[in-house]
Amino acid sequence: MAWGLLAAWAVHDAEELATMAGWTRRARPRLERHVPWVPWERLDMSQRHVNTAIALMGGVVAVAAATGARTGGQSATFQAVLAGFGLHGVGHLVQAAVTRGYTPGAVTAPLVVIPYALWGWRRLRQADVPTAAGPSGATALAAFPLVLGGVHALAHVLTRRRPAE
Template identity: 35%
Template sequence: MLSFMPDWSFVMMLWLLPVVFFIHDGEEIATMEGWLRKNKNSPWVTKFSPVSIPWDKHITLQFTFAVLLIGFILTSVTALTALNFESSSPFNALFAGFVTVFLLDGVKHVGASIALWAYTPGVITAAILEIPYGIYALYRLLHADIINMASLALGTIIAMPITLLLVWTGLTLGKRIAPFRQGI
C-alpha cells in the first residue's frame, strides 16, 4: 500500500514522533494567542477550551508550558520504546497509542479548518507532517507485527486519557505561571 515510503529504521521512525510533535506545536505556539484573541467570541473558543482562557495574561506562555509538559512525556515514552524495542515490549502498544492520539489530533486540526473554512492554529503542520507521520508509523508498526489491532486499541485507550490529563494540567499550571499582559 505505502510501498513508495522509504524503509527507515524503526528507531529513527520512533524518534520522528517527538520531532514532528515539536514542529507541529511550534506552529501552534506561534499562532495560538493571535488566533484566540481574534476569535475571542467564537463558540469554537469558548466551548472547546479545556480550561478558561486568561485574557489578561500571556496566553502564548501558558500554551508553551502545556506543550513542554506533553513533549517531555512524549519524548520519555519514545525513549523507553526505543531503548526496549522488541516485538514483545509493552512500550510498543503505549507508543502506538500516542501515535494514534497524535494522528487524531491532526485530523481534528484539519476538520476544524474545514468546518470554519479558515486557518486554525496548527493546521499546516497537521496536514503536512502530523497526519502523514501517524499513518506511516502505524502502518510500519502493524505490518512488521510489532503491534496488532488489540495492542493498538489498548495503547490508545491508555494514551488518550493521559494526553487529555496532560493538556489540562499543562494549561492549568501554565495559566498560573503566565505573567499578566502590560497595558491592557
C-alpha cells in the same frame, strides 16, 4: 521510527507556538458569537501560557518517544501517544472546517502529523510489533485528552498572574 514522533511533534508545535496566542486573541469575538455556550474567557492563552504548555507536552512526547525507542515501538504509552498525535491532527482539520478558516496547527496537521502517524503505524505492522489493543491500549489512548487538559491546567497554574504581595 519512535524518535520521529518527537521530530514530527516539534515541527507541528512550532506552528502552534508561532500562531496560537495571537489566533485565540483575534478569533475570540467571532467564536463567542458563533458558539456562545463555550466559556471562551477561560480559554484565553497568553504567549507565556502557550510556551509553557508546549514545553510540558514536549516532555510528555519525549518520554513517549524514548519509551518507544527502548521497546522497539511495543510500549503502550508510545502507541497511545502515536494514536493521540494522529487523532490530534484530525482534530485540527475538523477545527479548521468548523471555523471555516485557519486554526493553529492546521497547516502541519495534514502535511506532518497525520502522514507521520499513518507511517508510524505502517512501520509497526511491517515489523510485526504487537499493538496495544484491548483494555490497556484503550486506557492509554483515553488518557490522551486528560494529559492534554492536564498540561494546559498546569500551564495555567504556572503562568497565572499572582497578586502583588
